[in-house]
Amino acid sequence: MPIEKIIVLEDDLIIRKNLEQQLRARRYDVAAAPTLAAAQEYLAKDTWDLVIADVRLPDGEATSLLRELQSRPTRPLVIMMSGYGSVESAVECMRGGAFDYLIKPFSNEQLEVCIQKAEDFTRLVKVNAYLNQEEDAETGYELLGHSPAMEQLRALLRKVARTQATVLIQGESGTGKELVARALHKQSPRAAAPFIKVNCAAVPENLIESEFFGHEKGAFTGAMNKREGRFELAHGGTILLDEVSEISPQVQAKLLRVLQERELERVGGNRTIKVDVRVLATTNRHLEQSVERKEFRQDLFFRLNVVPVHVPALRDRRADIPFLAEQFMHRFVRKHGVRVAGFSKECLAALAAHDWPGNVRELQNVIERAVILCGDGEPLGPDHLGLGGVVAPVTAAGTPSATDSAGAPAASGAQPGPDADGQFPTLGELEKRHIFAALARCNDNRTHAAKLLDISIRTLRNKLNEYAGKTGADTDGEGE
Ligand SMILES: Nc1ncnc2c1ncn2[C@@H]1O[C@H](COP(=O)(O)OP(=O)(O)OP(=O)(O)O)[C@@H](O)[C@H]1O
Ligand SMILES: [Mg+2]
Known part of the structure; x- marks a missing residue:
């Protein structure tokens, strides 16, 4: 039962007792409040899932409480009861953020329907929050690292986060x-x-405008229905324009207008829509240079670059390497359900000496693969890292072998036919070598490797789990 705790806010003793009784009979935890002040007291002491409130109370209108609740990050749903039966007051309550309303007198059945709706809604919200949380855990949203450069970055973020400023x-x-x-x-x-992200590099050029601003039905071939754009979806929140350097001059002009006026029109529409959105943008190109080359509008650059934030390369904050490596090791040991005995000294030295052109992503991928390739309960060694451009060949047992790395053809990828030593590899073995060769080619970027191999990222993850000897991999076969 997603709803557990309910406040009944009603000054009429008979109605209040009646509601209390009904709700308790359904095993809800109920608090009864005859005044706004009493309800406030309950709200301050505990978290509640639902408030059923009469509009007019001895010490004021429940709409003021409703308004106040809207500013809280977590808040109970509110069902309003009105004895004055006017549609206007019901509409006003809904506008003010009420979940639903009941016109007095109402039947038990009407109350039941209303509460069931609130139950369904709360369940959805909770599932959604859970999913988001899972996503957070999966991608590890926390910024790790204690090097002076990272501490400086963190201090800057704390300051900038409070403002509405656009950040590049x-x-x-x-x-x-x-x-x-x-x-x-x-x-x-x-x-x-x-928080809405648009990957400007991934959206085809002819679709980006509609992705940003939405479109009206029939705006272009294929626009079967009207659709809201990402800016509209982000209303009240934040939009991230990822790889912003990749957008065409035509869309740059339209983006500039949104940044200046905070208003837009959908593609094929003529109604002006106001949006309240904070804009963040990223780029891995020197945008100043794109401006000099006239590929990127200077006025747009200035609009985006209100607060510039530079994220330093990993080789410029080497102090973070051992800490990050350790954190990633723990993460991937948990994820793949394997055991490893920490890093060997040589392994740490190899990590410290590497230049990390792919930065934290590369480190993360290198550690994940090392955890997978490492023997059960053994320390991670330099061979497991596969640094130096060549991926360590994988033996039939699924562990890389340092001894046969010299002559094995596996290092350069999966060659069909017999190996140099005359052995004929199995199809599964060949597939495994091919997968590791693809990962090496893509600098361990799994998304790119999956694309290169024309399989889904999940399939790739399942294969890697399989090689790690983990059972119970995702087996929904998506994208096969
Ligand atoms: N300081 C950090 N702490 C923990 N994880 C990090 C850190 N920096 C990056 N990562 C991880 O490295 C990966 C790459 O990070 P992210 O996608 O933010 O990089 P990016 O700069 O946007 O790269 P690109 O320009 O290629 O899009 C992600 O999986 C991210 O979780
Ligand atoms: Mg990125």
Whole structure:
């Protein structure tokens, strides 16, 4: 039962007792309040799932309580009861954020329907929150690292998060720009509102305008229905324009208008829509140079670059490497359900010496693979890292072998036909080598490797889990 605790706010003793009794009979935890002040007291002491409130009370109107509740990040649903039966007051309550309303006198059945709706809604909200949380855990939204550069970055984020300022986040690929954007949103007053990301590089050029601003029905071939754009979806919250350098001059002009006026029109529409959105943007190109080359509008650059944030490359904050490596090791040990005995000294030295062109993403991928390739309960060694451009070949047992790395053809990928030593690899073995070769080619970026192999990222993850000897991998076969 998603709803457990209910406040009944009603000054009429008979109605109040009656409601209390009914709700208790359904095993709800009920508090009865005859005045706004009494309800406030309950609200201050505990968290509640639902308030059923009469509109007029001896010490004021429940609409004021409703308004006040709206500013809280977590709040109970409110069902309003009105004895004055006017449609206007019901409409006003709904506008003010009420979940539903009941016109007095109402039957038990009407109350029941209303509460059932609230139950269904609360369940959805809870499932949704849970899913988001899972996503957070999966992608590890927390910005890790204690190097002076990271502490400085964190201090800057704390300051900027409070403001409405547009922020341009620059840095090499894999440094954590998206993570910085999410951290800004989470620390901002908009944290409870949506965070919407648009990957400007991934959306085809002819669709980006409608992705940003939405479209009306029939605006172009294929626009069967009207659709809200990402800016509208982000209303009240934050929008992240990921890889903003990739948008065409035509869309740049339209984006500039939204940034200046906070208003837009859908593609094929003529109604002006106002949006209240905080804009964050990332780029891994030097946007200043794109401006000099006239590929990116200077006025748009200035609008985006109100607060510049630079995320340093991993090689410029080497102090973070051992800590990050350790955190990632713990994460992937948990994820893949394997055991490893920490890092060997040589392994740490290899991590410290590497240049990390792919930054934190590369480190994360290297550690994940090392955890998978490492023997059960053994320490992670330099061979498991596969650094230096060549991926360690994988033996039939699923562990990389340092001894046969010299002559094994596996290092360069999966060659069909017999191996150099005359052995004929199995199809499964060949597939495994091919997968690791693809990962090496893609600098361990799984998304890219999955694309290269033309399989879904989930299939790739399942295969890697399989090689790690983990049972119970996702087996829904999506994207096969
Ligand atoms: N400081 C950090 N702490 C923990 N994880 C991090 C950190 N920085 C980056 N990561 C992880 O590294 C990966 C890459 O980060 P992110 O996607 O934010 O990089 P990016 O700068 O946006 O890269 P790109 O330019 O390629 O899009 C993510 O999985 C992210 O969780
Ligand atoms: Mg990114």
